[in-house]
Amino acid sequence: MPRSMTGFARQESQHPWGSLSCEIRTVNHRYLEPTLRLSETLRALEPELRDRMRKQLSRGKVEVNLQLKTDAAAGTDLALNQAFAQHLISLAETVGTQLQQGSPINPLDILRWPGVLQTAEIDPQDVAAAAQSLFEETLAMLVANREREGAELKTFIAQRMQTIASHVGVVRDKLPAIQQALRDKMRSRIEALAVDVDEERFNQEVVYLCQKSDVAEELDRLEAHIQETQHALEQNGPIGRRLDFLMQEFNREANTLSSKSTASDTTQIAVDLKVLIEQMREQVQNIE
Template sequence: MSVYSMTSYASGQQAAPKPEEASSAAKASRLRLAIELRSVNSRFLDLQFRLPDELRQQEPALRELLVKRLKRGKVELRAYIEGRDGAGLQDPSPRALQRLSSVQDQVRAWLPDAPALSVADVLRLAAGSEEQNSASITEAVLPLAQTVLDDFVQARAREGARLVQLLEVRLTELRRLAGEAQPLIPKAVEGQTQRFLSRWNDALAGVDNAPPAAAAQERALSEATAFAIRIDVSEELGRLLSHLDEIQAILKKGGEVGKRLDFLIQELHREANTLGSKSTVLELTRISVDMKVLIEQMREQVQNIE
């Protein structure tokens, strides 16, 4: 299963058919429906619609269409109608004018005082072809939205695959750093233990009425052991490697993995931070800093995964 990015863009257009009796000028200005889908990262699915008045009634169906395919992200669907004249006027067809003239004659035969049709009346009443055109546009919304959504999801999958590659590179780097840290831990613990015992003995040498040597040595070993446990980061390093294995498995499985990855990134950062705070040698401190840089880069990428 693919891993999907929450950042994507897709668009599409479709022309509306004109009725056969429309004039040549009307045919030349065919209306076109255009739909754009764009998204950025978000903790939840946040849908926003920018629709012209003619398409407002399609919003519930469009919302249902998006909810079935998308799980997270701030998604904006924008639809608009292109190809309208500046004032929205089109030449009435001869058939429409003939029909209006016939109807006017019938009305005035019964109502002689009825006023003649004005140009505005003719344009308004002859707009049947435009209404038919708008109906065609409305019917085309969902099929076009489905096509655009398919392209949109494919673009999300391509971007998701790129993010997976970047994450895998950083997983490899973190494993390498963990491998460098592992042999340093016992050496660091042993070195600090010896330094602790040396300082302990030096302190006792300058104290009058010092306890018996055996008792002092036993107390020194007990304190040194407790100190060694406090600075030993083997457990933290083991958990860090376990988190890396889990992230690798999640990326391989795919699907809706963004929230789980975000949690594991927080755990990685906690272990790397503890490694640095417990470090008693400069090399382990450097490794901790390098780890935290890589983990922060991973955090930025994971925030874009659905």
């Protein structure tokens, strides 16, 4: 199943410590050319994200934007170190009993002591795991979008293949009539000159001209290219380069058919073939 190299996907996720957003855009390119824009906190994930991308994508210019936005309140929640606070209170009470004029323990004094209050920190491993998961989800969405567009491209190319096959059949059916018309045209010209012509030499010239204008071999190759293109469209994995090569071969045969044409019908068909091939070539440029 062909995949398009053009695609877009965006996903977001919310977490207690903030939010993540991932956006992936792809356009056609001869090779795989990824560009990653990551928040500084996520920079260490780049090698792994590139590796995961290479396993899913083979061609295309890919732009990835993975950003972390931490909640302003995240990391500011305070937690009481209960065991440490109780130990301080116990020590303060012990000292107080030894003083003649002891004063009540001020709770704020206990809270001000280093280590009694602790800040809830964001776990970097939790952030990294969430970022990787979001990237995988966005990448899967992108692949699905590229496959969906690839299916549309496959239908487009298959329709053009069917039309080309029809044109090839028409030209093949016309070959005997074209050769006979060539013979009749030469005979008419000689008769108009009112000169005696050696019949054997005449037949040799007719055979020579018919061979020069014979396009049966080109038609055979066009049919072979049609079959190969249809086969490639059913394959899994990257097929864009193979299809691009086949479009070049299609165009080569259409040019030869045009140059050998001795009838207006076949000339027009050759022109129609070139139009169809160019339409396919433009779409093939987007296939992975």
